[in-house]
Structure formats: structure tokens, C-alpha cells
Amino acid sequence: MTTDEKGAKKAVIRQKMLEHQSEAKIVRKIVLIISILMLLFIVVIGGGGYLYIQSALKPLDSKSKSQKTVDIPIGSTVTGIAETLAQNGIIKNAKVFKYYVKLKNEGGFMAGEYQLSPSMDVPEIVSRLKTGKVLAKASLKITIPEGKQIREIAAIMAKATNQKEDDVLNKLNDKEFIKTLMIKYPDVLTDEILNGSIKYPLEGYLYPATYPFYKPNPSVEEMVTVMLDKTRTVLADYSEVSKDKKLSVHQLLTMASLIEEEATVKADRKKIASVFYNRIKKGMPLQTDPTVLYAQGKHKEKVLYKDLEVSSPYNTYQHTGLPPGPIANAGKISIEAALNPEETDYYYFLATAEGEVIFTKTLEEHNQEKAKHISNKK
Structure with a gap:
């Protein structure tokens, strides 16, 4: 290659380098302009958001004299x-x-x-x-105990507010009323409560507590709203655990209601829960007496063999798995037991006349304990 050719080649290379440098400068300028614009955008949006929040924290009408x-x-x-x-x-x-x-x-x-x-x-x-700088003290307080069913709750509400029991119960079961509540409480009341097998849509959803009201005769809507607010608040504490356990609100309250109805004062509710879950896993019917009585709409001290023949989706002697819905309201202890059952290999339990609950692993053991503690069999 001659000296002239080498010089020409260097000139071409130099020209290309100059072109690349020029392009790089243009790119850097574009990037700088875009960065400046983005920064200005963030400042404007952030500043606007800050001003908006500050404005929202100020009085709605600083000159208002109304209360x-x-x-x-x-x-x-x-x-x-x-x-x-x-x-x-x-x-x-x-x-x-x-x-x-x-x-x-x-x-x-x-x-x-x-x-x-x-x-x-x-x-x-x-x-x-x-x-708590309130206007006035509560005009009345309504106490809903644990383990109460919707008919009993309706009676309590009716008596406290001078209404007819049937009117209160009819309102609690009114489909249009239920639908308005479902819209207001979508995280609590789901389509599961509209299952055709359900006796009372709000059964198990009116949380047991004492509720103050600030006028003498609140409406059914006002009372139910307060109770569902409480239910939502309580359940919110367990939302993550429920998701982990893959339990819907309806399933959770249904299981909790069975535990609530079976438990005695001395009962270990987590062990009762373990029996129910063990039976479900094994495909065994739950065979819990309160569901039979609920199906009949009765309260009895003893369940007879003929009671077990009642034809109902709530009859857990005839159907496996959970009943269609809760059979009563449940308190925190039962809800927590439903979410955190003890790990056992029990499949049976028996409540004695003294309130003790005996847990056993086999039907043979269960029958032996039954013979010892239950004199008048079903």
C-alpha cells in the first residue's frame, strides 16, 4: 500500500470517528432533554400531589358554622x-x-x-x-351472645326495639335487603349465602357482641349494619390466614359455628376442630348433632336415632363435608380454632354430663367411652 493510499485510509477513518462523535453528542443531548423533561414531570406531578393532599387535610369549609x-x-x-x-x-x-x-x-x-x-x-x-367526645350516651344496648341462631337474634332485636319478632325475621331474610347488604359488604357477604339450600342467608354473620345505639328504636337495617361492621372488623384480622388455609369467609364461619355449638365451657375447641377436619380429609360424615337439630328447627337436650333421619342438606349424618352454611354465630375462640386446629389423629369426641370432652381415635374406643358416660343412649 502506497503512502497516498495509507493517508486516504486514515482520512476515511478520521471522518467516521468524527461522525460517530457527532452522533454521540446528539444522543447525549436527546437523553439530557428527556431526563430534564421527566424530572420536570415528576416535580410537577409530585408537587401537585403534595398540594392536593395538603388541601384535602384542611377544612372542607373553614367558614362554616354548622354542626x-x-x-x-x-x-x-x-x-x-x-x-x-x-x-x-x-x-x-x-x-x-x-x-x-x-x-x-x-x-x-x-x-x-x-x-x-x-x-x-x-x-x-x-x-x-x-x-370519644360524643353527643350523647347510648339510648340502648343490645347484647347478642355467642352461639345464637338468627331466629333467637331476631327475637332479641325485636324485644329491644319494640318491634314484632316476625317482622324483624322477615326483614333479615328479605332477598332485596340481603342484596343491598352484599353490595355494601362484598368482602363478607358473597354469593354463597344465596345457595338454595341455605335456611337463613345471614345465619352466622351477625357477630356476638354488645352493641350500643344512640336512638331508642333503631331500624333493622341500622342494627344489622352495625353488626356486619363488627363482623368485617373481626374477620379482617384473619384474612391472611384464611387465604393460606384456602377457606372462604362462608366456609370459615360455617366450621366455626359447628365448633361453637359442640363446645362446652371445658372443651378444647382446637381439638374439636381437628376431629372435624380429620373426618373431612378421610371422607367421613361429620356426624355432629347440632346440625340435625338445626335442620329440624328445634332445641332438644338429647338427639334420638329417629332425629338422625331428617332429610336435609344440614344433616351431617347423611351428607359428608360441611353443611350449606353456618348454624349459629361464633365467637373469636371458635373462629380461631377453625383456622388453627390442633394436629391430632382423633376422629371422635364425646361430651360428658360434667362438661368434659373425651377424644378418641377409633369407633371402638368411642363406644367404650360412650358406654361409660352416657346412660341413656340415643
Whole structure:
């Protein structure tokens, strides 16, 4: 290669390098411009979001002199409280209120009727709800004990509010009413309660507790709403465990109700739960007497052999697996037992007259204990 050819080749290489450098500069400029634009976008959006949140925390109407009575039912969630405040025109934004409460780790809100104003900011409202500065004391309190069935609950509600028992029960079973509740509580009331085999859709869903009300005769809707709020609050604590166990709310409350009805004061509920789960795994019928009585709509001290012949999807002597739905309401202890049964190889249990519960592994052992402790057999 001649000297001229070498020089020409170097010139070509130099030209290409200059072109690459020029392209690189253009690319760097483009990247810089895009980066600046993205940064400006983030600043604008972030600043706008910050200003929006700050605005939402301020009073809805700082000049307002009006006072509104706002009822915060027992068992209300933060989401429920936020929605109630927004619906009553007390705060600007329910989501911002909820995030503020969580960010500040606020809690311990007290139920009751509050006098609140749109002129209050969110921190002041939160303070009021925590200190329980309510308008008045409860006009009445309704206590729903554990293990009660929907008919018994209807009777308690009716007596406390001077209503007819049948009217309350009819409302509790009204399909249109049930559907409105399902919309309001989609995480609690699912299509499972509409199963054609279910006797009472809300059976097992009205949590056992004492409920204060701030007017003399609350409606069925108001009472049920407070109770379902409490149910939702209680179940929220177990949502992750329920998912891990692959138990729907309906299945959980159904199993818990069986444990509740079978347990005595001295009973180990987790062991009772283990018997039920062991039987389900083995394909054995649960054979629990309370389901037979529930199918008959009766309360009896003893279940006779003829009672076991009742034709009903609730009859766990005739059908395997869980019954169609809960047979009573269950308290926390039974719910926790349903979620965390003890690991045993028991398939039978027997309650003695003294309230003791004897667990056995085989039918032969069960019959031996039965002969010892039960004089009048079925």
C-alpha cells in the first residue's frame, strides 16, 4: 500500500470517528432533554400531589358554622369512618383521610354520635374520634351472645326495639335487603349465602357482641349494619390466614359455628376442630348433632336415632363435608380454632354430663367411652 493510499485510509477513518462523535453528542443531548423533561414531570406531578393532599387535610369549609350529627357505629373500620365523614360533608376526601390515619398510625376510634363541622381539619376530627367526645350516651344496648341462631337474634332485636319478632325475621331474610347488604359488604357477604339450600342467608354473620345505639328504636337495617361492621372488623384480622388455609369467609364461619355449638365451657375447641377436619380429609360424615337439630328447627337436650333421619342438606349424618352454611354465630375462640386446629389423629369426641370432652381415635374406643358416660343412649 502506497503512502497516498495509507493517508486516504486514515482520512476515511478520521471522518467516521468524527461522525460517530457527532452522533454521540446528539444522543447525549436527546437523553439530557428527556431526563430534564421527566424530572420536570415528576416535580410537577409530585408537587401537585403534595398540594392536593395538603388541601384535602384542611377544612372542607373553614367558614362554616354548622354542626352535623355523625354516627360512628361500633366496629367501624377506618375505611367505613372515612366514607361516613365524606358522605356527611365533613371531610374533602375519604382516601386521603384513610391514608393520613394509616401514615400517622392513628387508631382507637370510639363509636358514638359526634357533633362535627366542615370547619374542622382532619387532625382535629381524628382527635375527636380518639377521645370519644360524643353527643350523647347510648339510648340502648343490645347484647347478642355467642352461639345464637338468627331466629333467637331476631327475637332479641325485636324485644329491644319494640318491634314484632316476625317482622324483624322477615326483614333479615328479605332477598332485596340481603342484596343491598352484599353490595355494601362484598368482602363478607358473597354469593354463597344465596345457595338454595341455605335456611337463613345471614345465619352466622351477625357477630356476638354488645352493641350500643344512640336512638331508642333503631331500624333493622341500622342494627344489622352495625353488626356486619363488627363482623368485617373481626374477620379482617384473619384474612391472611384464611387465604393460606384456602377457606372462604362462608366456609370459615360455617366450621366455626359447628365448633361453637359442640363446645362446652371445658372443651378444647382446637381439638374439636381437628376431629372435624380429620373426618373431612378421610371422607367421613361429620356426624355432629347440632346440625340435625338445626335442620329440624328445634332445641332438644338429647338427639334420638329417629332425629338422625331428617332429610336435609344440614344433616351431617347423611351428607359428608360441611353443611350449606353456618348454624349459629361464633365467637373469636371458635373462629380461631377453625383456622388453627390442633394436629391430632382423633376422629371422635364425646361430651360428658360434667362438661368434659373425651377424644378418641377409633369407633371402638368411642363406644367404650360412650358406654361409660352416657346412660341413656340415643
